[in-house]
Amino acid sequence: MRAFSLMRIxxxxxxxxxxxxxxxxxxSWSLAVGYFPAASPGLSGTGVWILSVAAALLLFASVLVHExxxxxxxxxxxxxxxxxxxxxxxxxSEMASEPSGPGAEFRIAVAGPLTSLGxxxxxxxxxxxxxxxxxxxGQALLDYLxxxxxxxGIFNLLPGFPLDGGRILRAWxxxxxxxxxxxxxxxGRSGSxxxxxxxxxxxxxxxxxxxxxxxxLVLIGIFLNQAAGxxxxxxxxxxxxxxxxxxxxxxxxxxxxPDHASxxxxxxxxxxxxxxxxxxxxxxxxxLAGMVSVDQLKPVxxxxxxxxxxxxxxTPADRVRPLHPEEDCLSALERMIRADAGRLPVLxxxxxxxxxxxxxxxxxxxxxxxxxx
Ligand SMILES: [Zn+2]
Numbered sequence: 001m002r003a004f005s006l007m008r009i010x011x012x013x014x015x016x017x018x019x020x021x022x023x024x025x026x027x028s029w030s031l032a033v034g035y036f037p038a039a040s041p042g043l044s045g046t047g048v049w050i051l052s053v054a055a056a057l058l059l060f061a062s063v064l065v066h067e068x069x070x071x072x073x074x075x076x077x078x079x080x081x082x083x084x085x086x087x088x089x090x091x092x093s094e095m096a097s098e099p100s101g102p103g104a105e106f107r108i109a110v111a112g113p114l115t116s117l118g119x120x121x122x123x124x125x126x127x128x129x130x131x132x133x134x135x136x137x138g139q140a141l142l143d144y145l146x147x148x149x150x151x152x153g154i155f156n157l158l159p160g161f162p163l164d165g166g167r168i169l170r171a172w173x174x175x176x177x178x179x180x181x182x183x184x185x186x187x188g189r190s191g192s193x194x195x196x197x198x199x200x201x202x203x204x205x206x207x208x209x210x211x212x213x214x215x216x217l218v219l220i221g222i223f224l225n226q227a228a229g230x231x232x233x234x235x236x237x238x239x240x241x242x243x244x245x246x247x248x249x250x251x252x253x254x255x256x257x258p259d260h261a262s263x264x265x266x267x268x269x270x271x272x273x274x275x276x277x278x279x280x281x282x283x284x285x286x287x288l289a290g291m292v293s294v295d296q297l298k299p300v301x302x303x304x305x306x307x308x309x310x311x312x313x314x315t316p317a318d319r320v321r322p323l324h325p326e327e328d329c330l331s332a333l334e335r336m337i338r339a340d341a342g343r344l345p346v347l348x349x350x351x352x353x354x355x356x357x358x359x360x361x362x363x364x365x366x367x368x369x370x371x372x373x
Contacts, residue, residue: 006086012071014064017087028056030212031144039140051137055144060086062119062149066156067091069115070108070164077104089223090152098238102175102183109167116153120146160194160224161187162231184235191228195221238330240368241361246332247325249364250346250354256282259289263297263305263313271297280345280352281314288322288345288352290314322347323356333361 006014031052036043043051063086070093071081080096099105123146132138157165166187173183202217257270257279270279271294278293292314300308321339323332323346336344336358346354 009068012068012081013083015083015085017085019088020060020086023088024056024060026212027059028052031055035144036137036140039143040137043137047136051141055141058141058145059148062116062145062152063091065119066112066116066152067093069111073108073111074099077108079104079108089220098180098235102171105174106168106171109164109171112164113153113156116149116156120149120153123149158194159187160191160228162191162227163194163224166191166194166228181236181239184232188228188232191231192225195223195225195228197221198224236369237333237365240365241333242328242330244329244364244368245325246323246327246329246346246356247354249329249360250323250325250356251360252354254280254345254352254355256280256352257292257310259283259309259311259314261310263300263308263310266292266297266310267305276343276357278341278343280355281310282352286352287350288317288320288347290316291320291341291345293342320345322352324348325353329356329361329364332356333358336361 004016006016008014028049029052032048036048036051036055040051064084067084071084074081074093074095077099079099081093082096083094085092085094099108123142126132127139127142127146130139132142135141156163157168159165159169161167161170161184169190170180170183170187173186174180177183198221199218200221202214202219202221204214205217206214208214255270255274255276257266259281261269266279271277277295278291281289281292283289289311292310296313296315297305300313321335321344323335323344325346325348332344336342342359343355343357345352346356
């Protein structure tokens with residue numbers, strides 16, 4: 001199952017991961033069998049379920065508002081936020097780049113917990129004022145939303161990267177040291193420590209017979225621990241690659257396929273002879289005509305290969321988005337990921353002067369990161 005789009009808010013796509021449905025069902029169920037019957041005795045069975053589902057929906061609306069607050073501040077700092085994803089462990093605002101400085105990082109990070117704590121205060125005021133007094137179980141609903149938002153705000157302030165508190169810690173270290181990679185390394189270590197801490201508390205809770213809650217904390221701990229490691233790798237990758245020009249890593253000369261070649265020739269002369277899954281296609285005067293990959297060949301029946309020219313199936317040049325030799329390798333990698341391409345040609349004055357692959361980039365990253373730290 002794939003994530004599906006829920007809606008679009010101010011140009012930001014909100015997508016829901018299938019794992020979200022699991023946690024949604026789990027929260028509704030635990031509220032319906034535990035919290036509401038205890039907090040508001042006398043409710044009918046149907047009433048309990050309606051309130052539980054409403055509470056779970058409002059909880060996720062609260063998580064969404066939390067994420068939107070990050071997104072608004074990120075945009076104000078000039079960072080694109082194409083997607084907000086809701087999944088098993090809550091929400092995440094997917095930002096296209098890192099903040100440009102520790103100040104921006106701090107503001108983006110602190111917005112989320114402050115928003116959750118603000119929501120907690122609003123729900124608490126509504127509960128104290130007895131706003132839903134007329135609705136059976138309404139008081140219990142507001143109490144729940146006040147305490148769950150307070151818990152969200154406080155949990156996210158734990159100083160483990162990539163939690164919001166860990167980002168605040170990173171911003172502080174970044175401002176002190178002037179080095180985002182070193183700040184991320186320390187904040188990431190703190191993230192794994194917080195992860196182990198959560199696992200420890202979870203195991204303790206489990207032993208104390210709080211089975212679901214305990215297991216849940218262990219899972220969040222494992223998730224945070226892994227996320228801390230991979231976030232550090234991502235920051236390091238961005239830092240290392242942004243300092244290298246495409247010209248320095250591109251391979252040349254480039255094996256190109258003539259645009260009049262048939263698919264049969266593409267297979268026998270190129271795919272069977274070179275260790276690549278895709279090739280640039282060139283016109284007779286050396287210009288880029290397009291890119292052709294093994295995937296584009298597959299839908300064509302084998303008996304048609306001999307009379308089908310490569311240009312009939314290739315991605316035409318105007319959709320290839322070739323690289324420029326002076327571009328930095330980070331933007332090259334981002335472009336390859338967006339285009340879902342394993343390799344992209346490098347063009348200068350309309351001539352193909354080289355080719356760069358994701359594999360080359362990752363190999364250089366592995367070499368350089370060891371020399372750097
Ligand atoms: Zn947050």
